[in-house]
Amino acid sequence: MTILKIENLACGYNPAKPIIKDISFEVEExxxxxxxxxxxxxxxxxxxxxAGLLKCQQGSIAISRHKxxxxxxxxxxxxxxxxxxxxxxxxxxxxxxxxxxxxxPYFERFSFEKADDLEAVKWAIEELRIExxxxxxxxxxxxxxxxxxxxxxxxxxxPKLLLLDEPISHLDLRYQVKICKMLRKxxxxxxxxxxxxxxxIASRFCSYLILLKDGELIAEGSPEKVVTPENIWKAYRxxxxxxxxxxxxxAKYVLLP
Amino acid sequence: xxxxxxxxxxxxxxVLLLLLxxxxxISFFLGSVFIPPSELMKSNIFWQIRLPRIILSALxxxxxxxxxxxxxxxxxxPLADPYILGxxxxxxxxxxxxxxxxxxxxxxxxxxxxxxxxxxSLAAVFVVYKLSQVAGRTSSETLILSxxxxxxxxxxxxxxxxxxxxxxxxxxxxxxxxxxxxxxxxVLTVLPYALIGSGLSYYxxxxxxxxxxxxxxxxTLGIExxxxxxxxxxxxxxxxxxxxxxxxxxxxxxxxVPHWVRLLIGPNHRYLIPxxxxxxxxxxxxxxxxxxxxxxxxxxxxxxxxALAGAPFFLYLxxxxxxxxx
Numbered sequence: 219m220t221i222l223k224i225e226n227l228a229c230g231y232n233p234a235k236p237i238i239k240d241i242s243f244e245v246e247e248x249x250x251x252x253x254x255x256x257x258x259x260x261x262x263x264x265x266x267x268x269a270g271l272l273k274c275q276q277g278s279i280a281i282s283r284h285k286x287x288x289x290x291x292x293x294x295x296x297x298x299x300x301x302x303x304x305x306x307x308x309x310x311x312x313x314x315x316x317x318x319x320x321x322x323p324y325f326e327r328f329s330f331e332k333a334d335d336l337e338a339v340k341w342a343i344e345e346l347r348i349e350x351x352x353x354x355x356x357x358x359x360x361x362x363x364x365x366x367x368x369x370x371x372x373x374x375x376x377p378k379l380l381l382l383d384e385p386i387s388h389l390d391l392r393y394q395v396k397i398c399k400m401l402r403k404x405x406x407x408x409x410x411x412x413x414x415x416x417x418x419i420a421s422r423f424c425s426y427l428i429l430l431k432d433g434e435l436i437a438e439g440s441p442e443k444v445v446t447p448e449n450i451w452k453a454y455r456x457x458x459x460x461x462x463x464x465x466x467x468x469a470k471y472v473l474l475p
Numbered sequence: 476x477x478x479x480x481x482x483x484x485x486x487x488x489x490v491l492l493l494l495l496x497x498x499x500x501i502s503f504f505l506g507s508v509f510i511p512p513s514e515l516m517k518s519n520i521f522w523q524i525r526l527p528r529i530i531l532s533a534l535x536x537x538x539x540x541x542x543x544x545x546x547x548x549x550x551x552x553p554l555a556d557p558y559i560l561g562x563x564x565x566x567x568x569x570x571x572x573x574x575x576x577x578x579x580x581x582x583x584x585x586x587x588x589x590x591x592x593x594x595x596s597l598a599a600v601f602v603v604y605k606l607s608q609v610a611g612r613t614s615s616e617t618l619i620l621s622x623x624x625x626x627x628x629x630x631x632x633x634x635x636x637x638x639x640x641x642x643x644x645x646x647x648x649x650x651x652x653x654x655x656x657x658x659x660x661x662v663l664t665v666l667p668y669a670l671i672g673s674g675l676s677y678y679x680x681x682x683x684x685x686x687x688x689x690x691x692x693x694x695t696l697g698i699e700x701x702x703x704x705x706x707x708x709x710x711x712x713x714x715x716x717x718x719x720x721x722x723x724x725x726x727x728x729x730x731x732v733p734h735w736v737r738l739l740i741g742p743n744h745r746y747l748i749p750x751x752x753x754x755x756x757x758x759x760x761x762x763x764x765x766x767x768x769x770x771x772x773x774x775x776x777x778x779x780x781x782a783l784a785g786a787p788f789f790l791y792l793x794x795x796x797x798x799x800x801x
Contacts, residue, residue, distance in 0.1 A: 269695050295697030308687045310741040315480070322685045322696040327678060375696070 219247045219282075221379050221409040222268065226277035229267045230433075236275055237263045239433040245379070245426075250405040252420035253413045254444075255430035256454055261413040262303070264430070265381050268411070269300040281379060295323040299372035301382040305364075307356045313367050314352045317342055320374030342373040346400060362393035369397070373404070380404065382412040386419065398423040421445045421469050429453055445469040484746035487739060491753035495533070498757060502529050502764040507772040528657035531721065532763040532777075533756040534669045535654070536728060538718040540755025541676050543729030544736075544747055545711040548683040549704050550615040551690075557715035557729035560622040560708070564629030565599025566592040566719040570649045571633055575640045585664055588649070589720035596716035599625055604708065612701065615690075618708075652725035652778030654763050661721045668717035673752055675710055679703065680744035687742060725778050727785030728755055734792050 222245040230237035237260045245251050253261045266272045268279055270286050279286050281297050289297070299320070308316060320342065321335040343352055346366045351359065359367065365385060372380055385401070386394040394416070401410055402423050414420035420427060421441030429437040429444050431453045437444045442462075450458050450471060458471040504510055506525055510518050542557035550559070558564075573591035582590040603625050607617035637643055676683075682703045685693040693700050715729070736751045759777075762784070766777040 271691055271694060291694065291699055292697035295695055298695070300692075300695040302691065305692065306689050308742060310737055311687075311743075315741070315743065319684060319688060319696070322681060322698070325681050327681075 220244050221247050221249075221282060222411070223280045223283070224268070224277070225280075227264075227267065227274055227279060228276035229272050229274050230263060231272075233275055237433050238267065240277070241430075241433075241435050242277070243428060243435065243438055245409045245411065247378075247407070247409055248405055249409050249426050250402055250424050251409065251411045251426045251428060252424035252441075253411060253428045253430060254415075254417055254420050254453075258432075259430040259453070260433040261430055262383050263433075265300070265383050265411065265413060268379070269298060269381055270294050271300075292323055295375060297377055298379045298381065299375040299377035301368050301372045301380070301385060303383040303387070305368045305371075307359075307364065309357055311356050312353055313348060313356060313359070313370075314339060314343070316356050316367060317370045317374050320371040323375060338374050338376060342370040345373060345404060346370040362389050362396070365389060365393070365397060366400070369400070378408050380408060380410045382410070384413050384415065387415050394419060417445055417450070418470050422463070422466060442469045445471055447471075480741055480743060480746065484740050484750060487736075487746075487750050488753060491750065491757055495753060495757045495760065498760045498764070499529055499533070502760060505764055505768050507767070523659075524657075527659045527662050528654055528763065528767075529760060531657040531662050531665065532654050532759040534662065534665050535718045535722050535725065536732075536755035536757070536759030537669050537752045538665065538672060538714040538755075539725065539729040539759075540732040540751045541672055541748060542711040542715040542718070544733045544744070544751050545676055545683070545707050545714075546729075547733050548686055548744065549707045549711070550619060551686065552615060552619060553734070554730075555619070556726075557711065557718070558626075558724070558726070559619060560712065561599035561603045561625040561629065562596045562712060562715045562719060563724050564626035564633070566596040566716065567633050567646075567650055567724065568599075568629045568636070569593070569595025570723070571636045571642075571646050574642055574645055574649075575636055585720060589661075589664070592649075593716050593720035596719055597712060599629065600708070600712040600716075604705075613704070648776060649723040650778075651776035652723040652781070653774070653776045654722055654766075655774055656721070665717045665721055668714050672710060672714040673748070676707075677745075677748050679707055679710075680748055683707070683744040684742075723776075723778065725759075725781055727781045727789065728758060731785050731789050731792070732758060734789070738792065738796060 225242050227241045228236040228239050253264060255261055263272065267274060286294055317339050318331065321338060324335060343349055346369055348366050348370060351363055356367065386397050389397065398419060401412065404410060424441060427438065427441050427444040428435060429449055436452055437449045445460055447458055447460055450456060457474045459474055460469055460471050463470045503515060503521060503525060504512065508520055510521055515521055539557050546555040546557060546559060547553060569592040570588050573588045578587045580587050585593060603618065603621045604613065606621040607613045637646055682698050685696045685698045690700050732751050732755045736747055736754055740746050740750055762780045763777050766775045766780045769775060
């Protein structure tokens with residue numbers, strides 16, 4: 219089933235200079251899509267457009283066949299959740315209370331947590347394996363712990379599409395792998411799109427890669443198809459050799475001396 | 476934790492309610508004249524002067540506290556208070572203009588000075604909001620900076636009016652804040668703002684909670700941020716303007732109470748709003764009782780009492796928060 223369909227999308231902050239120029243692609247249920255590309259290639263802008271934070275200047279974005287401008291904020295927020303690169307920790311909240319904010323799209327007036335909200339929060343906390351942190355104040359968490367809390371908060375929205383902006387770029391290697399493994403598991407019953415800087419990690423864990431350069435899509439497909447010396451040269455102007463990781467058989471680039 | 480917080484808030488509400496009742500009852504008897512309990516019910520001073528004044532002080536405490544909670548939440552700035560968007564400065568100019576012209580009229584149950592202060596307060600916020608709108612959008616920073624700029628401008632106009640009319644004393648007393656003109660009429664004037672304001676702000680506690688995560692995150696949680704912000708700023712301004720128009724400028728209530736309550740029970744607006752409302756009422760009833768009894772028969776303007784007690788207390792809260800944060 220197609221979760222996300224983007225057709226001829228152009229968007230940006232200045233109508234005269236769109237950052238994303240004429241991009242089309244589709245994301246099926248169960249995919250873990252990595253968006254890669256150099257700084258300034260439009261990765262974050264593309265995610266923000268899908269999250270409904272930026273208006274399309276041209277083309278369309280559809281979530282499960284509904285155009286996002288017709289969905290309205292509330293309906294969109296029940297389908298799409300967004301984890302920003304840096305989320306502000308709310309002073310005075312526990313992990314559980316922060317995750318509960320993810321239920322906002324489901325709250326009715328004057329009534330807050332209902333049984334299914336508590337259940338969704340419990341589920342999200344279990345999926346991210348942060349049960350031991352549930353009662354801790356958010357301001358006391360490490361970067362890696364906080365990132366898992368931020369993802370749990372988005373998951374509590376029960377989205378069909380989970381968007382993450384550079385979810386691992388400020389984490390140590392252990393947490394990078396840990397978060398990616400969790401995301402790979404979470405893609406069942408939904409789709410995940412995340413931006414990455416590390417091509418090797420992206421090709422190791424994502425099922426599908428999209429390579430951007432200057433707001434244009436220059437390659438898409440399986441990691442083997444996208445991570446090639448030619449594509450990397452086109453995008454980054456760096457010469458690399460691509461090897462297949464002997465144990466995972468995933469493509470992996472190595473810098474040439 | 477969610478359940479524990481609920482219990483905390485429940486306990487806080489119960490304790491505050493108890494303290495508020497106690498403070499109210501004690502203040503019935505205190506004042507320039509002590510009324511013995513046996514004569515309380517027959518006393519004109521009690522029915523016509525003291526009771527409306529106590530109720531008015533409680534209502535103003537509620538209005539300023541909730542207004543502070545809303546503005547700190549919407550503007551996402553801990554320094555925000557009911558006056559940050561120009562309410563106080565606008566109100567002061569309004570009061571000064573009305574006093575200078577010696578105008579006598581009654582609108583919506585308000586006499587000329589409160590009515591003019593009310594209108595000027597709201598006009599100031601409107602100007603600040605419009606000034607901070609760029610391409611149909613506002614940001615918290617531009618709102619706050621526009622508020623600061625307009626306040627400075629209004630302060631200059633106020634000084635000009637004072638110099639031109641030489642009418643320093645009455646304006647000065649208004650600026651210090653006082654409840655000495657309390658009457659049942661004043662109580663009825665601010666009551667609707669207190670009732671509707673508390674109800675509506677509680678109605679929007681979900682939005683205020685989502686805004687804790689930032690404007691963009693609130694958008695992705697399905698909140699129409701721009702519309703909600705306009706509604707909440709309007710609400711907070713109406714509440715603060717109503718308070719200012721009858722009591723002048725009483726500082727610190729709207730700044731301290733939300734901070735104190737957040738330390739006590741956390742930032743969830745579902746609990747923050749009712750607990751702040753009661754705390755504000757308690758604070759004002761106590762402060763006004765002090766204002767009218769300590770130097771009796773002379774009355775200290777309540778603004779002075781609040782600033783004398785409030786500024787050190789605010790510093791204490793800041794230090795406590797920093798120590799606990801470590």
